[in-house]
Amino acid sequence: MSSEIRLTGGAVVTQDAARRVIECGEVAFDPATGKITYAGEVRGGEGDSSGAAGSGRLGAVTDVTGCVVMPGLVNAHTHSGMTPLRGYAEDMNLQDWLAKVRAFEVRLTAEDLRAGLELALVEMLKTGTTTFADMFLWDRRMLESVVTSGMRVLAAPAIFGYDAVGYPAASPSDGRAVLDLTERLAAEFAGDGQIRLAFGPHAPYTCTPELLADVAARAGRLGLPIQIHLSESAPEVDSCLRDYGRTPVAHAAACGIFDHPVLVAHCAHPTDAEIELLAGADAAVAHNPVSNLKLGAGVAPVRRFLDAGVRLGLGTDSVASNNNLDLFEEIKAGILMQRGVHRSPDIVRSGDFLDMATCGGAAAVRFPEVGVLEAGRPADIVILDATGTRATPLYDATSYLAFAASGSADVRDVYVGGRHVVAGSRVTSLDEAAVRERVAHTAARVRRELAATAT
Numbered sequence: 001m002s003s004e005i006r007l008t009g010g011a012v013v014t015q016d017a018a019r020r021v022i023e024c025g026e027v028a029f030d031p032a033t034g035k036i037t038y039a040g041e042v043r044g045g046e047g048d049s050s051g052a053a054g055s056g057r058l059g060a061v062t063d064v065t066g067c068v069v070m071p072g073l074v075n076a077h078t079h080s081g082m083t084p085l086r087g088y089a090e091d092m093n094l095q096d097w098l099a100k101v102r103a104f105e106v107r108l109t110a111e112d113l114r115a116g117l118e119l120a121l122v123e124m125l126k127t128g129t130t131t132f133a134d135m136f137l138w139d140r141r142m143l144e145s146v147v148t149s150g151m152r153v154l155a156a157p158a159i160f161g162y163d164a165v166g167y168p169a170a171s172p173s174d175g176r177a178v179l180d181l182t183e184r185l186a187a188e189f190a191g192d193g194q195i196r197l198a199f200g201p202h203a204p205y206t207c208t209p210e211l212l213a214d215v216a217a218r219a220g221r222l223g224l225p226i227q228i229h230l231s232e233s234a235p236e237v238d239s240c241l242r243d244y245g246r247t248p249v250a251h252a253a254a255c256g257i258f259d260h261p262v263l264v265a266h267c268a269h270p271t272d273a274e275i276e277l278l279a280g281a282d283a284a285v286a287h288n289p290v291s292n293l294k295l296g297a298g299v300a301p302v303r304r305f306l307d308a309g310v311r312l313g314l315g316t317d318s319v320a321s322n323n324n325l326d327l328f329e330e331i332k333a334g335i336l337m338q339r340g341v342h343r344s345p346d347i348v349r350s351g352d353f354l355d356m357a358t359c360g361g362a363a364a365v366r367f368p369e370v371g372v373l374e375a376g377r378p379a380d381i382v383i384l385d386a387t388g389t390r391a392t393p394l395y396d397a398t399s400y401l402a403f404a405a406s407g408s409a410d411v412r413d414v415y416v417g418g419r420h421v422v423a424g425s426r427v428t429s430l431d432e433a434a435v436r437e438r439v440a441h442t443a444a445r446v447r448r449e450l451a452a453t454a455t
């Protein structure tokens with residue numbers, strides 16, 4: 001008797017090396033190992049369609065006819081604890097936005113941040129994301145929330161300078177303490193399948209060259225990757241040139257950052273030399289089209305990145321500059337932004353962005369084993385209901401995923417490592433109603449506090 005679960009009859013978008021799309025396919029996995037056992041055409045042979053343990057050679061069958069089955073999505077850049085700031089700072093440029101957000105954030109307690117994180121986890125799962133890279137005030141309890149949710153994270157505790165006490169109410173730690181905490185957490189979770197750590201120097205305009213060099217040395221000693229914001233906006237590039245005589249990527253490289261694995265957020269304004277540097281290093285760029293558009297920060301040169309061989313992931317950034325975590329919106333907006341700016345319908349293909357949101361993003365966030373439906377891979381699987389109006393008729397599953405799919409409307413089931421974390425569009429691993437209530441309370445309290453200070 002097999003413990004295998006077989007998802008049969010759906011259109012399977014494998015994202016394997018051949019990028020197979022199988023119109024009537026099957027994905028099977030073993031819940032005991034959490035690994036995919038098969039991905040391909042529907043197999044003949046016995047099974048048990050009741051969903052109970054079968055007597056046949058193959059495992060129990062779950063009929064997913066009318067669905068699209070794809071790998072779990074990878075959000076390559078976010079700040080998930082910031083959900084209490086959704087819609088709070090609107091119609092602003094990056095500098096003004098940062099100041100307004102900061103005034104709110106300093107009032108958040110550790111408990112507020114954990115509630116914010118859990119809301120993000122619920123939102124990501126419900127829209128088909130199973131792995132994410134995140135820079136925030138990570139601590140052990142927040143990582144435990146991720147473990148509970150079932151998701152996978154490359155977590156970078158954020159550093160805003162040696163002496164900067166980021167968000168006083170939440171984290172009394174200065175930059176040195178955050179660096180030490182990162183090392184402790186990395187040791188604690190070493191070898192973990194869900195939790196991986198990275199150093200998180202925020203950006204060259206918040207972290208000194210000495211701090212960046214310190215991070216590079218620590219990354220080299222421990223073999224940890226680094227997450228950093230670089231070249232998000234033109235004013236940032238100007239200030240880096242003014243302060244250090246170098247553009248942001250070149251400056252970070254001069255501090256030793258690119259001697260180690262790096263995930264760069266944004267990179268909307270790189271020079272040709274910087275693109276070459278990114279392609280030659282063990283680096284990846286997390287492209288955040290909606291956040292860049294919303295803050296008017298710029299348009300990343302995706303075609304030039306692809307041509308140069310730069311590894312790319314796709315991110316939402318935080319909900320404060322988005323305002324949601326639905327990666328399907330990011331795929332569509334990203335493609336449209338490139339085509340519009342370059343006045344070319346084939347400057348990027350939908351498959352390029354689907355890759356960024358799955359297999360490419362997985363490599364970018366240092367979970368290279370996920371993002372593909374293939375035997376032996378972790379069973380991170382998303383099932384979308386493609387019987388609705390948005391998917392009718394369904395000629396091509398890839399174009400549906402890129403241009404018509406809605407994470408919140410269409411995602412029906414999500415498995416991570418074979419664990420059924422979204423069933424019938426409901427998250428099974430966290431209490432959504434309770435989480436929403438906690439975040440609503442946080443938002444109301446901080447708004448009251450800010451109003452009281454203003455008067």
Ligand SMILES: [Zn+2]
Pocket residue numbers: 077078079229265317318
């Ligand atoms: Zn960011």
